[in-house]
Amino acid sequence: MRPPMSDLLPIRRALISVSDKTGLIEFGRFLAGKGVEILSTGGTAKALRDAGVPVKDVSDHTGFPEILDGRVKTLVPQVHGGILGRRDLKEHLAQMEQHAIAPIDLVAVNLYPFEATVAKGASFQDCIENIDIGGPAMIRSAAKNHAGVAVLTEPQHFAEIQAEIEAKGGTTLATRRRLAAAAYARTAAYDAAISGWFAKQQGEDFPPRLAFAGVLRQGLRYGENPHQQAAFYTDGTNRPGIATAKQIQGKELSYNNINDTDAAFECVAEFDRPAIAIIKHATPCGVAVAEDLVTAWDRAFLCDPVSPFGGIVAANRVLDAAAAEKIAAIFTEVVIAPDADEAARAIFARKKNLRLLLTGAMPDPAAPGMTFKSVAGGFLAQSRDAGHIAASALKVVTQRAPTEAELRDLLFAFRVCKHVKSNAIVYAKNEATVGLGGGQPNRVDSARIAGWKSEEAAKAAGLPEPLARGSVVASDAFFPFADGLEAAAAAGVTAVIQPGGSMRDAEVIAAADKAGLAMVLTGMRHFRH
Known part of the structure; x- marks a missing residue:
C-alpha cells in the first residue's frame, strides 16, 4: 500500500545552485524565513551567506567534498537520491532512511552560461568548461520526480513559487508539472546549443541529427489565417x-x-x-x-x-x-x-x-546563417542566401557591353531580385524598381506583369510613357526560352542581367543582340520559393 501523495507539498529543504543570480537573495531570504533548509554550492552559497541567509554547503550535507576543480560536487547519491526518491513508495522511503538520504523538495538551478560563452568568442577549452553536467542532471531528476519536487530553471520562477507558497503554504501539482515541462525544454535547448557548437567545430553544417531550440518571444492572436494558432520564437542568434x-x-x-x-x-x-x-x-x-x-x-x-x-x-x-x-x-x-x-x-x-x-543596427546580408522550411514529416535546412555578385564577376555575352549607368542598375536590380518570389523579374532605372513581377509558374508571365505594372504606375503619376522604358531587367534564374527576354525588350529595357546556364543560352543571347540589348551573366541563381 503506497502512502497517499498530497497535491500541495510544503517545502522543507531546497537545493539552490544558480549561474544567473537575479532574484537569488530575495528568494533565499524568503525560504529561510519559512524555515526551509537551504543547500547550496560555490558562488551561490557565498552570495547567500554574504547576504546573511543561512545556507549549508552541499559537501557538508553529503559528507563528500567537491573534487576535480568542481566538476564533481552534486553527482552523488545524497543529492540525487534526495531528489529522485518517491515519497509515495514505502520501499523508497525505507532506502532513503537506511542510507541517510534527506528528501529535497525544491531544486533551483540555472546552468553554466554556455551559449553566452560561445557568443563572446571564447576559446575551445573555455567553452568546454562551461558545459554544465551536474546542473542538467539535477534539473532532469527533479522534473522526472515532479510529483514530489518543484524545479526552478529561470530567475522569474522565484517570484512565482514565492507567491504560491505564501498563498497556499506549498507548491501545487499543476505548478510542479508546468515547471517540469519548462525544465525539460531548458535542458533540451541547452543540449541543442552544445551539439550545434560541436558540429561547427567539426565543420559539419548538416550533422546526422540536427537539434535547435527557440525561446518564446510572444504568443500571437492567430497565424496566417484566423483559424490557425501561432507564436513567435527567437533563436538566440541576435541577428538585428x-x-x-x-x-x-x-x-x-x-x-x-x-x-x-x-x-x-x-x-x-x-x-x-x-x-x-x-x-x-x-x-x-x-x-x-x-x-x-x-x-x-x-x-x-x-x-x-x-x-x-x-x-x-x-x-x-x-x-x-x-x-x-x-x-x-x-x-x-x-x-x-x-x-x-x-x-x-x-x-x-x-x-x-x-x-x-x-532595431539599433542593420543585419549583415553576407553573414552566414540557416533557414528552415517545414514539409510533411520533416523540414528542409539550408544556408541563408548570402550570395552577392560584384561587377568584376559578370560575364558580358552580347555584342554590346552595358554602360556604366546600366551596370549600376543591373547590380541593383539583381540584389532586389533575390527578395522577389520566383519566377522573379525586376525592372530598374536610376537604382529604383520600376516594375516587378514574381510568383508566376513561368518567367514570361512575370516579365509581362512587371511591364504592365510599369504602365499602370506611369498612368497614376501622369507620365507619358511606361516607367520601364529605358530600364534594365534582372531575372532570378536563366531564361529557358527567348520569349521572356523578348517580353522584357517589349517593355523597353536596354540591358539584362541573369544567371545563364540554359540549354538555349545561345538563342537568348541572339535575341538580345537582335534587340540591341546588353546582357551579362552572373553564374548565380536567386530562387525564392
Missing part, C-alpha cells in the same frame, strides 16, 4: 531585425506582420546607400536607393502606388521627420528601421495603429 527590434508604438504584431517585416528589413539591408523597401505579402512592391530617405521613398512608391496601402516599410538609415511624413501619409502596418529621431517618432505617434520597430 524583427526578433531583436524594440516596438515603440502600435498594435500587437500579427503573424503576417512579422513575416512581412522580416522580408522588408532583409531586403533593405542589401544596400549601403540610403534605401527604402516597401513590402506587401513578403514580396517587394517598390525598392530604391538615393542620397536620402525621402528621395528613396518617392522612387520606391512611384513603382507601385497601389500596393503599399497596408504594407510594410523598411529603411536602412535613421528615420527623420521628412521621411516619416511621407511614410505616414498612407496607411502603413509596420515601419522598421535601425532608429528614428524624436521628430519622426512624434509624427508616427499620430498614427496610433502604426507599429514602429527600431
